[in-house]
Amino acid sequence: MLYLIILCDILFWVLLAAxxxxxxxxxxxxxxxxxxxxxxxxxxxxxxxxVISLKGGAEVGIWHGLSAAYLGFTVAFGHDTLRWADEKFGRRFGGVPETPREVLYGRDRVMREWRSWLRFLLAYTVSCALLIGMTWFVGGVERGALLLAWLNPLTKILIYSLVWPVIVTIRPGREPEETAPRTTAE
Structure with missing residues (x-):
């Protein structure tokens, strides 16, 4: 299972580049x-x-749980990764003009950080749903305990990722001051 996860990750980048x-x-x-x-x-x-591995009677391993976590994060962040790579590649090789990066502050910045955290929540939810589904699929907690062991690190990632939006909510930053060019008369 580990080798298949590594292969899928490599193929992701190969297909993206191609x-x-x-x-x-x-x-x-x-x-x-x-x-x-x-x-x-x-x-x-x-x-x-x-699913085929588990249905075939393979011993449930930690890597089956990793596949669920991997799938959760690709569902939540895969589209953004594709869009990011498309923009970078387009600028470098396609003559696509660079769009200036918007400086966010105040409410807009807070909203962006919370939307980002909601993506973590989506990844967590999909991963947990897959883990629980796989545990049920293999016959319960007795056989699927290694799958449920992934709930601990996934929950920690979700909680730790909450720190940044909370900090930005408390200190969202201020609007940058307009700096007019000085003239010699000043």
């Missing part, structure tokens, strides 16, 4: 888009392999 290279370097937009559409299929393959 799709973006086809899109921006070669100018094959349709082929690049098709390759990028294959990226989420890796999650389906990983989930299917995990």
């Amino acid at each position: 799709g973006l290279a086809a899109r921006y370097v070669k100018g094959w937009k349709r082929l690049g888009g098709g390759i990028l559409l294959c990226v989420p299929l890796l999650d389906v393959v990983l989930l299917g392999a995990t």
